[in-house]
Amino acid sequence: MRKSVKAALFGMIALGLVFTGTSTAGAASTPSPRIVGGDTASISDYPAIVAVNQANGGNWCGGTLLAANKVLTAAHCVDGKTPGFFSVNGGSANRTGGPNSSTVKSIWMAPNYNGSTFENDYAVLTLNTNFSGPVATLETNPAVYAAGTNATVLGWGTTASGSSNYQSKLRKVDVPITSDSACASAYPQGSSKGTYYNDSMVCAGFAQGGKDSCQADSGGPLVINGRLVGVVSWGYGCAGKNAYGVYTRVTSYVDSINAQLAK
Numbered sequence: 270m271r272k273s274v275k276a277a278l279f280g281m282i283a284l285g286l287v288f289t290g291t292s293t294a295g296a297a298s299t300p301s302p303r304i305v306g307g308d309t310a311s312i313s314d315y316p317a318i319v320a321v322n323q324a325n326g327g328n329w330c331g332g333t334l335l336a337a338n339k340v341l342t343a344a345h346c347v348d349g350k351t352p353g354f355f356s357v358n359g360g361s362a363n364r365t366g367g368p369n370s371s372t373v374k375s376i377w378m379a380p381n382y383n384g385s386t387f388e389n390d391y392a393v394l395t396l397n398t399n400f401s402g403p404v405a406t407l408e409t410n411p412a413v414y415a416a417g418t419n420a421t422v423l424g425w426g427t428t429a430s431g432s433s434n435y436q437s438k439l440r441k442v443d444v445p446i447t448s449d450s451a452c453a454s455a456y457p458q459g460s461s462k463g464t465y466y467n468d469s470m471v472c473a474g475f476a477q478g479g480k481d482s483c484q485a486d487s488g489g490p491l492v493i494n495g496r497l498v499g500v501v502s503w504g505y506g507c508a509g510k511n512a513y514g515v516y517t518r519v520t521s522y523v524d525s526i527n528a529q530l531a532k
Contacts, residue, residue, distance in 0.1 A: 305442065305479070305480060305481045305482075305483050305507050305508035308440065308441060308442070309362075309438050309439065309440055309441075310362060310423055310439045310440055310441035311362060311439075312360065312361055312362045312439065314421075314423065314439075314441055315405075315421075315423050315441075315490060315492060316360070316402055316403050317333050317334040317335075317359075317402075317403055317404050317405035317490070317497075318331060318332070318333060318334075318359070318423050318424075318439065318489060318490055319331070319332045319333065319334050319340055319357050319358060319359035319369075319400075320332075320357065320358045320359070320364045320365070320367075320425055321340065321342050321346060321355055321357055321394070321488055322355065322356045322357065322358060322364065322365065323354060323355065323356065324353060324354060324355060324356045324372070325356075326356065326365050328364065328425060328426075328435040328485045329346065329355070329485065330342055330343060330346035330485065330486075330487045330488035330489070331423070331424045331425065331426075331485075331486055331487065331488045331489025331490070331501065332346075332357065332394065332488050332489065333405045333489070333490045333497055333500075334359055334400055334402070334403075334404050334405060335393075335404050335405055335407070335497075335526070335530055336404055336530045337399035337400055337401075337404070338371075338374075338395055338396040338397075338398070338399045338400070339393055339394070339395060339396070339529065339530050340357060340393065340394040340396065341391060341392075341393055341405075341488075341497070341500065341526060342391075342392050342393075342394060342487075342488030342489075342500070343390050343391060343392065343487045343488035343500050343501065343502055343517065344378045344379050344382040344384075344389065344390045344391055344392040345382075345384065345387060345390055345487065345502070345503075346392065346487050346488040347376050347378055347392045347394070348378065348382070348384055350376070351376075352372070352373040352374060352375055352376055352394075353372070353373075354373075355372070355373040355394070356370065356371070356372060356373075357369075357370070357371050357372075357373060357394065357396060358370050359400050359402070360400065360401065360402050362438055362439040363437060363438065363439075364425045364436070364437050364438075364439070365437075368401070368402075369398075369400040369401060369402065370398070371396040371397050371398035371400065372396070372397045372398075373394050373395070373396060373397065374395045374396060374397045375394075375395045376392060376393075376394055376395075377392060377393045377394075377395070377529050378392040379391050379392060379522070379525070386463075386464060386466070387463070387470075387502050387503045387515070388466050388469045388470070389469050389517075389522075390469075390500065390502040390503070390517045391500055391517050391519075391522055391526070392488075393526065393529040393530070395532075405490065405492075405496075405497045406495070406496045406497065407496070407497050407519055407520075407523050407526060407527070408493065408496040408497060408498040408519055408520055409520060409523050410520065411520045413446075413493050413496075413498055413520070414446050414471050414498070414518070414520075415446065416445070416446055416447060416448035416451070417445050417446065418445065418446040418493060419443055419444075419445055419446075419493070420443070420444055420445070420446055420473050420491050420492065420493045420498065420499070421441055421442070421443050421444075421491070421492050421493075422441065422442055422444060422473070422482045422486065422489065422490070422491045422492075422499075422501060422514070422516075423439060423440065423441045423486075423489055423490055423492075424436075424439070424440065424482060424483075424485065424486030424489040424501065425437070425438075425439060425440070425485060425486070426440075426482065426483045426484050426485035426486035426487075426489075435484075435485050442480045442481070442482075443480070444473040444474045444475070444480050444481065444514065445473060445474070445475070446471065446472070446473050446493075447471075447472035447473055447474060447513050449465075449467040449472075451472070451476070451513070452465045452467070452470075452471075452472035452513055452515070453465050453467070454511075455472070455505075455511050455512060455513055456472075456505070456513075456515070462505040462512070463503060463504075463505060463515070465515065467518075468518070468521060469517065469518055469521055470502065470515050470516065470517065470518055471491075471498070471499055471515075471516050471517075471518045472513040472514065472515055472516070473491060473499070473513060473514055473516060474504075474508070474512075474513035474514050476510065476511055477510055478508045478509045478510045478511075478512065479508050480508060481504065481507045481508035481509075481512075481513075481514045482501045482504070482507070482514045483507035483508070484507070486501045487501050487502065487503075488500060488501060489501045491516045497519055498516075498519050498520070499516030499517060499518065499519055500516055500517035500519065501514070501516060502515050502516050502517050503515050
């Protein structure tokens with residue numbers, strides 16, 4: 270199973286509703302992500318993280334507050350969805366019930382997003398209510414992706430591949446940035462596990478596995494030195510050997526994202 274929306278697909282599968290972002294077992298074309306091998310986190314570790322929940326409060330994806338009413342998340346989290354599907358919570362390590370809460374006014378999804386390959390996997394939500402508190406800073410320097418650089422990924426996803434044990438408290442795990450060559454070797458062109466594209470993606474994790482993002486972590490932040498460098502996108506299962514987590518490469522899209530923040 271590839272990583273996907275890592276959200277609430279588990280509950281949908283029983284209804285026969287399987288879509289990019291939160292699927293469990295099945296088609297190799299459906300990816301999925303969560304926090305595996307990590308620890309609980311304080312909201313002070315990354316105060317700009319938000320939970321992109323379903324309107325009924327169910328777990329779905331993560332996101333990052335970039336302006337008082339703008340949230341960056343993964344395109345596969347919103348693909349095919351309307352604003353009314355979502356409710357966003359922030360300002361707390363609790364996935365629900367934080368000091369900031371809002372419905373979604375509009376969804377902008379990268380026009381060149383590819384739902385089959387997960388290239389250009391990013392989207393911006395505009396909220397109906399302004400959030401208080403700090404916003405994230407986008408990384409602009411591609412040199413930050415040097416292999417071995419320590420990064421942190423956060424989310425409320427499951428703690429084991431294929432599990433439906435979503436978390437109510439924020440978790441985090443540290444993972445090193447992986448070289449493009451290692452990631453391309455793990456996900457070569459045409460692989461049933463998925464294909465790595467170094468212009469739009471970056472990998473992080475350990476060759477031996479054990480630490481990773483997972484289901485329902487999709488859309489959440491990958492950070493280095495407090496700056497946003499990646500968006501949880503996909504992977505093959507969670508925390509497996511030679512199956513790194515794959516993240517949207519934020520530095521490739523700074524201008525496009527900033528254009529949405531200005532609206």
